[in-house]
Amino acid sequence: MLNTADILETIQMIREENLDIRTITMGISLWDCVSEDEKRFSDKIYDKITRTAERLVAVGQDIEKTYGIPIVHKRVSVTPLSLVGGALSPDGYVRAAHALQRAAETLGINFIGGFSALVHKGMTNSAANLIAAIPQALSETELVCSSVNVATTKAGINMDAIRLMGSTIRKTASLTADRNSIGCAKLVVFANAPEDNPFMAGAFHGVGEPENVINVGVSGPGVVSSAIKRAGDCDLSVLAEVIKKTAFKITRVGQLVATEAAKRLGVPFGIVDLSLAPTPAVGDSVAHILEDMGLESCGAHGTTACLAMLNDAVKKGGVMASGHVGGLSGAFIPVSEDAGMIAAVERGALSIEKLEAMTAVCSVGLDMIAVPGDTPEDVICGIIADEISIGVVNTKTTAVRVIPAVGKTAGDSVDFGGLLGTAPIMPLRAYSPAKFISRGGRIPAPIHSLKN
Amino acid sequence: MKAVITVTGRDSVGIIAAVSAYCAERSVNIQDISQSVLSEFFAMIMLTDIDSMKGTFADFADGLAELGRKRGLDIRAMHEDIFNTMHHV
Numbered sequence: 001m002l003n004t005a006d007i008l009e010t011i012q013m014i015r016e017e018n019l020d021i022r023t024i025t026m027g028i029s030l031w032d033c034v035s036e037d038e039k040r041f042s043d044k045i046y047d048k049i050t051r052t053a054e055r056l057v058a059v060g061q062d063i064e065k066t067y068g069i070p071i072v073h074k075r076v077s078v079t080p081l082s083l084v085g086g087a088l089s090p091d092g093y094v095r096a097a098h099a100l101q102r103a104a105e106t107l108g109i110n111f112i113g114g115f116s117a118l119v120h121k122g123m124t125n126s127a128a129n130l131i132a133a134i135p136q137a138l139s140e141t142e143l144v145c146s147s148v149n150v151a152t153t154k155a156g157i158n159m160d161a162i163r164l165m166g167s168t169i170r171k172t173a174s175l176t177a178d179r180n181s182i183g184c185a186k187l188v189v190f191a192n193a194p195e196d197n198p199f200m201a202g203a204f205h206g207v208g209e210p211e212n213v214i215n216v217g218v219s220g221p222g223v224v225s226s227a228i229k230r231a232g233d234c235d236l237s238v239l240a241e242v243i244k245k246t247a248f249k250i251t252r253v254g255q256l257v258a259t260e261a262a263k264r265l266g267v268p269f270g271i272v273d274l275s276l277a278p279t280p281a282v283g284d285s286v287a288h289i290l291e292d293m294g295l296e297s298c299g300a301h302g303t304t305a306c307l308a309m310l311n312d313a314v315k316k317g318g319v320m321a322s323g324h325v326g327g328l329s330g331a332f333i334p335v336s337e338d339a340g341m342i343a344a345v346e347r348g349a350l351s352i353e354k355l356e357a358m359t360a361v362c363s364v365g366l367d368m369i370a371v372p373g374d375t376p377e378d379v380i381c382g383i384i385a386d387e388i389s390i391g392v393v394n395t396k397t398t399a400v401r402v403i404p405a406v407g408k409t410a411g412d413s414v415d416f417g418g419l420l421g422t423a424p425i426m427p428l429r430a431y432s433p434a435k436f437i438s439r440g441g442r443i444p445a446p447i448h449s450l451k452n
Numbered sequence: 453m454k455a456v457i458t459v460t461g462r463d464s465v466g467i468i469a470a471v472s473a474y475c476a477e478r479s480v481n482i483q484d485i486s487q488s489v490l491s492e493f494f495a496m497i498m499l500t501d502i503d504s505m506k507g508t509f510a511d512f513a514d515g516l517a518e519l520g521r522k523r524g525l526d527i528r529a530m531h532e533d534i535f536n537t538m539h540h541v
Contacts, residue, residue, distance in 0.1 A: 002536070006538070007458060008495065011460070065509060066509055066530075067530055067531050069530075256534060
């Protein structure tokens with residue numbers, strides 16, 4: 001039986017606390033689009049994507065109305081293009097990126113992911129051609145997202161690939177210099193990339209996935225923040241319970257929407273991603289949750305412990321609420337997309353080193369971090385290598401989405417608009433890792449006994 | 453299938469009448485109403501049966517939201533499952 005207090009609580013979460021479903025992402029296999037002919041390949045992927053996801057946006061909007069909950073994004077992820085692109089030249093991959101862009105426009109979705117390569121152990125010619133195409137592809141399209149997996153816990157770290165990504169990020173920044181180097185906001189370098197991630201820019205439809213699938217990402221930092229404020233001066237055991245219960249409720253809505261979308265679209269349900277995904281909107285910040293937990297500012301000593309507890313409680317609450325959990329699952333800490341993170345950086349409380357430590361205990365990694373435009377390639381490679389090694393050694397996903405904003409220096413900021421937000425340019429260490437990076441080769445996979 | 457209509461905002465004459473008339477026009481049967489007024493703040497919850505509803509649920513919900521806007525109220529219609537799944541294990 002429905003209870004008045006429960007109903008009003010739900011309404012309040014949606015109306016006052018920004019509860020929403022962050023994304024319904026349809027994964028689409030492109031294996032049957034393989035072709036030697038570059039034009040034919042592009043035509044086939046356009047046709048397959050637009051045919052398969054034809055009803056995605058309409059069904060998403062209908063579910064929003066039925067349950068009265070906003071579904072912010074409807075998106076598509078596809079098989080990593082380097083796996084199905086086969087004989088494509090770099091120009092052929094750029095053409096394919098345009099086909100993805102057209103498909104996204106036709107469908108009315110706001111991002112499409114899968115301009116991706118998996119090169120954690122080595123690089124095929126096809127992957128090398130795709131990576132060579134990334135700067136041009138991202139500068140000439142708006143909705144296409146790219147990711148490259150450069151390491152796994154089992155394979156180790158492909159440092160040659162990291163070196164290549166350092167120069168790819170610099171080239172992408174230069175080609176989109178007139179737009180605040182926004183191309184880099186659509187490019188993620190991964191360790192242990194998940195195959196069922198519904199969130200951009202890192203979403204792709206992995207090799208173990210079915211023909212099509214529906215994955216859902218939930219949100220809700222505002223709801224968690226309000227629940228913590230209501231809990232008052234309780235101890236951390238009680239606070240963990242409060243977060244778990246809130247995460248359960250948020251995730252249940254995600255599960256409901258995911259099953260309903262899967263049913264209406266006739267596509268299998270994949271996973272719910274148990275995420276706290278912030279937006280630049282007031283009241284939708286993960287940093288503010290940490291401050292509600294008792295920090296004067298995000299970035300203070302104690303931030304990593306706070307985030308570790310928050311992330312764990314979100315997972316514990318969410319796991320019971322969903323049939324299948326996957327994707328990135330955890331709190332996201334993208335700097336530019338979180339009003340509290342931006343404020344913490346601007347007041348000098350949050351540094352890139354603290355962010356790096358935080359990524360050891362939560363989802364994703366160094367995300368949406370703007371650095372000076374003249375940052376040398378080897379320093380970008382060093383940032384990537386540090387972050388990727390945290391993922392590899394701790395058997396978790398980590399990623400780097402770093403934007404060397406051309407023409408900007410530490411203390412400036414860049415505005416990407418919309419959900420990508422505003423990024424303060426963060427200062428970096430001046431010392432060079434050039435010799436280490438130039439060695440190339442692979443860092444061997446870590447040992448999994450003798451843990452310390 | 454059941455839907456929950458919630459009306460929140462400043463109290464005024466005729467809120468229940470307006471929402472009830474809107475439901476009747478669309479053959480939506482009201483099964484239960486609870487309301488409370490707390491220092492001029494009005495909260496009403498209606499449980500309705502929408503099996504015989506005329507038109508789509510989206511149109512029904514949009515119409516209610518519009519009715520609310522005209523009167524300075526927040527009116528929402530939501531499928532009961534969102535409350536059941538969120539609050540019941």
